[in-house]
Amino acid sequence: MRLERTKKKLSLLTIAALAAFSFGLKAQESDPLYHIVIKMDNVNKEAPAMLGFKTNTGMHIDTAFVNANNEFVFEGPIPKINRAFLNLAHEKIDPTMPPNNGDGISIYLEEGTLLIEGKDSLQTANYSGTPLNEDNNKLGAIGKAYTAKINVINNKYSKAMEAGDKELAAKMEEEYAALMDEKKQKELEFVYANNNSIVSLDWLRQNVNVIQEKSLATKVFNQFTEEVKKSPAGLIYSNILGQTKGADIGFEAPDISAKQPSGETLSLRSLRGKYVLLDFWASWCGPCRRENPNLVKSYNEFKDKNFTILGYSLDGGNKAFDNWTAAIEKDGLVWNQISDLGGWRCLPVQLYGISSVPTNFLIDPSGKIIAKNLRGADLDAKLKEILK
Known part of the structure; x- marks a missing residue:
């Protein structure tokens, strides 16, 4: 795993x-051509190489088999979208279907000859040209x-x-x-x-x-x-x-609001005037749950010094509410918690560019982000610095 x-x-x-x-970048000459030559020491002559790239009408796939010179060769006009993917099959397959062995690489289609040389895999081959x-x-x-x-x-x-x-x-x-x-x-x-x-x-x-x-x-x-x-x-x-808009250090934190477990709505903006740690987490997130004891410790130490935490859960699904509230109780999260229980589809994920949890933002009393992703001792050190 x-x-x-x-x-x-x-x-x-x-x-x-x-x-x-x-x-x-588009080539300057009219109708420029790409030329790709793949040389492998050990290949199955019945197994194809495939080149795929996007066009205005969909996905274009070319198939090539090894020739008399023990080479796979692709050639054609450079498309407007010049990123492409090469795949090498290691066994005989249906040539109309892309290989599923994972031996693939991303390349650029550009004028000239791209030479790919290796033993038996695209991923370990050398590229030049x-x-x-x-x-x-x-x-x-x-x-x-x-x-x-x-x-x-x-x-x-x-x-x-x-x-x-x-x-x-x-x-x-x-x-x-x-x-x-x-x-x-x-x-x-x-x-x-x-x-x-x-x-x-x-x-x-x-x-x-x-x-x-x-x-x-x-x-x-x-x-x-x-x-x-x-x-x-x-x-x-x-x-x-x-x-x-951005949710970076020095930027104003985007306002969010959602329901608390009680059903009442709470917004981030309503906490202006305090230092707030906006913590994105979920009941199913192992690292989040392991970090929660540290947050409990920090909250208890600094809660009387103009500091609080606002948790936003990315729980979703049929049992989202039960999972969310059970985790709050089990981990002893006594600070404010909100969520629309929409999982990754919720608006705050987009506003804050959340791609992983736990993710947190430390926000000052004016609503400006002053730090991100502070954990354990790092969070305590920052809070000691600002909450004198």
Whole structure:
């Protein structure tokens, strides 16, 4: 079991951003062609390679079998949407159906010849020959360098969960978060150093939360070259960035309101004048439930110093109310709790760009966000700093 702390859902803005992922820089010559050559040492001659990409009318799929030169070859005019996916089957399949063995990669369709060479897998092959794909390969290599460490943490986490060792599981969650932050910083270095590449813009859209990290998203986007900014993807992203209110440090916290377990409605704005920790959680979320004792401790220590907590539950489904209220009682959550019990489809998820729980925002008496995702000792340290 991988260290997956949440089920992800996308806000409308994020969906729009994802729809823009596949736009790339268009070649300047008329009817430019892409040319892809795949050379593998060990392949099943009855197993095809498949190339798929979006068109204005749907999904286009090309199928190729190994030729006399032991190569899979794809060629054609570059589509407006120049992101594509390559898959390599390892056994004979129905050529009208995409392979399901997981040996697939994302590539860019651009003018020139993309040469892919490997032993038996696309995912471990070497790529050369076209600028965007070489950039994509270099960026991907940064992530691959962390694969072994991530796998070690995932394995330890799985064993801890099986053994019921909550302390070790929590430690692995912290190590995982720290490692992913480190990976993100390394990838950011690549993005800053390659600000003329559409690959860097694609990374920004996929890895920076435009709502929770609007300041970073704006900073990274502004450093791109004009060619990237004015590309189809750049124009779409610029529009999304301009229309997004943001729930980042220094921004006013979007107001939300929902019913309490009693049935009465409570809004975040009604708590103005206090420091508020807005905590997104759910009864089904293991990391949330393990963090709750820390929140209880912090609440009891600082509740008389102009501090409170507002919990928002992402519980949903037929038994949502019972699960929600049972967790509140069992964990001793005596502060205000609200929810529309709509799960990931609720409006606050969109307003705050929530893609995982637990997620929290520390809000000052004026309604401005001053910190995010504080846990345990970090939350206590911040509260001691501001509640003197």
